[in-house]
Amino acid sequence: FQVLEDHKPAYHFQPKHHWINDPNAPMYYKGLYHLFYQHNPKGSVWGNIVWAHSVSKDLINWTPLDPAIEPTKPFDKFGCWSGSATILTDNKPIILYTGMTKEKPEPGYQVQNYAIPENYSDPYLTKWIKPDSNPIIKPTKENVSAFRDPTTAWKINDQWEMTIGSKVDMLGISYLYRSKDFINWTLVDHPLHQKENEGMWECPDFYPVSTKGEKGLDTTVIDGDIKHVFKVSLDLTKYDYYTIGKYDTKQDKYIPDKGMVDSWAGLRYDWGNFYASKTFFDPVKKRRIIWGWANESSTEDENVKKGWAGILLIPRTVWLDPSGKQLLQWPVVELETLRHKNVQLTDKELKKGDIVEVAGINVAQVDVDVLFKFSNLDKAEEYNTEWDKTFPPEMLAKNICQVMGTTQQGGLGPFGLLALTSKDFKEYTPIFFRIFKTPNTKHKVLMCSDAMPSTLNLNEYRPSYGGFVDVDTTENKISLRSLIDHSVVESFAAGGKTVMTSRVYPTLAIGDKAHLHVFNNGTEIVIVERLDAWSMTKPKMN
Ligand code: DQQ
Structure with missing residues (x-):
């Protein structure tokens, strides 16, 4: 097995070799930035997906750890797909992710699971437990193969809420779920957001941005001088689109601002090769950071020969443009080291x-x-x-x-x-x-x-x-x-x-x-x- 180096990036995030796609559950915990990602440990094409895990002090130098989540249980044995982290009260991280329960789409195919650290005093969070009470959310709709990628949760009326990407026919949907204890979730009777003619909404992301400057906000902030950003990764076009709008906490719905183009003709984080992005709040520098994946533009045969495929783009600080009409993004300052x-x-x-x-x-x-x-x-x-x-x-x-x-x-x-x-x-x-x-x-x-x-x-x-x-x-x-x-x-x-x-x-x-x-x-x-x-x-x- 060889790795061809000619085109291998030097300072963009990548595993040592083999395949990488979506960034998962980025977070900061006890002095370390954690990054998980969709990884094929056996080759440089998509498949056998595990949650690979790396840690960093500066978002630039990375140390690999053992995979955090691997397909071992009935609720994820055909793949551990994308998900997010939420930091619960008492600084306790928890991960929600999508598990593949069957090899081929049939009822119960895509479910949502949770994982928790085995030892909260370990800053490396080396070991993750997948309790046997999983799966905690099963698809209630007919769309057994379109129900995935739970987001980071926020709190409203003393309950946790998060959203999951889906579709019904061509209607893109972001289902809303609610829970008191983060384990028992109920489907809210209306989605957070939905839109005709979009197809599958992968990797939704929903977060507040300040209208008063560049500082980032924790996902739990739901009112004040803020707007909300809603992003979807459109399976049909393979671009990440966002709108800026209001989280209407009375209706418990996201409403894009007037003038926002809420479709695939809308705003993109990146007008090139960038997909399945995810943001997180960095409590150290009080900023929101976005990670996105860039697929190869070379052929699959070439990727197999190269022995590696995919990278993550440089993490970017993201904040609201003073116009309120778009976001701004800039490589994290640490890159300058x-x-x-x-x-x-x-x-x-x-x-x-x-x-x-x-x-x-x-x-x-x-x-x-x-x-x-x-x-x-x-x-x-x-x-x-x-x-x-x-x-x-x-x-x-x-x-x-x-x-x-x-x-x-x-x-x-x-x-x-x-x-x-x-x-x-x-x-x-x-x-x-x-x-x-x-x-x-x-x-x-x-x-x-x-x-x-x-x-x-x-x-x-x-x-x-x-x-x-x-x-x-x-x-x-x-x-x-x-x-x-x-x-x-x-x-x-x-x-x-x-x-x-x-x-x-x-x-x-x-x-x-x-x-x-x-x-x-x-x-x-x-x-x-x-x-x-x-x-x-x-x-x-x-
Ligand atoms: N990649 C994951 C899915 C997600 C897709 C599977 C987006 O969870 O919908 O590797 O690239």
Whole structure:
């Protein structure tokens, strides 16, 4: 058994080898961050799912422990699927997870179980007990194979509540359950939320955000200067969508704010490869942190050969944008401890067609932070309103990225970074902006992360991801931070307003053969006011 290293990330979370998917039950306990995840201990394809377990002091360096939950009992013997942790009174963690009781879907297939630490004084929480009173929740509906992924619970009227993802036909549903003791649960007569035409809601997440700043809130906070976020992972599209709204505690229902697009044309945490995310409240730094999974974009055969598949993206602090209309996300500050050798550019003018190399550091494993400046918006290219008619709303940004690419010259842009570039530019992954003038004189900022030219290996999935950036263009500036890690390009525009992750597998631009550039292919001059790039040291990673 071998592990192919060429594309293996250095500082993104991953097991030593084999398969990883959803992050589960992230929590902080007695000085340690705990992370569990869906793992196949036998290979690099999905299957034989256990809850693998790692701990960290800083969210960056990780020590593996034995799996916390494995399929051993009738209530989970065909798989221990996703779930969450809740910290009960007296600082006692408890896990709720989905157990597979049968090999194939039939009544009683997906059930909910609980697990508790064997020894609460062990900060490593090495051993977990799955009491024989499991399962504690059985599906009451006909949807025996669509009833999973219980959330972290909150408290209302002295009772615990949590929600479970489901569907009935095409109706996406988040069932609400209530309990006094966390063991005996009753189904509430209405769901927390539901929506037509969505299909299965996987891994729901429901949590408060402050309207008064960046501080995170414990999931049990249900009133005050807050809004609530409701997220689902849509099985049909494989993206994580969220809305911002109100938890109406009288009706015990979640109601998205007016103007929120509550569908798969809505807001996404990440406009690229990011799924099954889960947040938790970090009591140490008083922040809410989100973990998401990025699948490989290589073929299953290649994954088997590589001996590993899947990563988690860098944990991000998440908070409400002052507009109240979207969330902001930023890599946790601890990531910066990996920053090593630095190179900079300042006030570098990029004329039409300019490509400037950023050299002298390990650019296959780098954190790049750049601020672009332009003199005004007068020469921005016209937005083609036909696009609104031809492209479905959920595909609009992506499709514009795809048809325009980096080669179609614009006015203001395309400009940005060329990551993982081969010497002769046969391979490159551009992350870039184009600014458009629209008929109503507002400007639209498009961000793209394009895997199309990333590799000569045409077997790979190479989407051109796109998203709009709701940024105030009158400042004539836009920032871009990209975390480049061998096969990962995870990018944050405008301080975390729009985030986009690509997985890419260059055949030439590997390791020290990779190059990094800033570029401009618009008629207008763009200035790199400042660029910092740091080689990243490899943390202890399982
Ligand atoms: N992955 C888990 C499920 C969840 C899905 C199984 C989402 O519990 O619905 O590995 O990726």
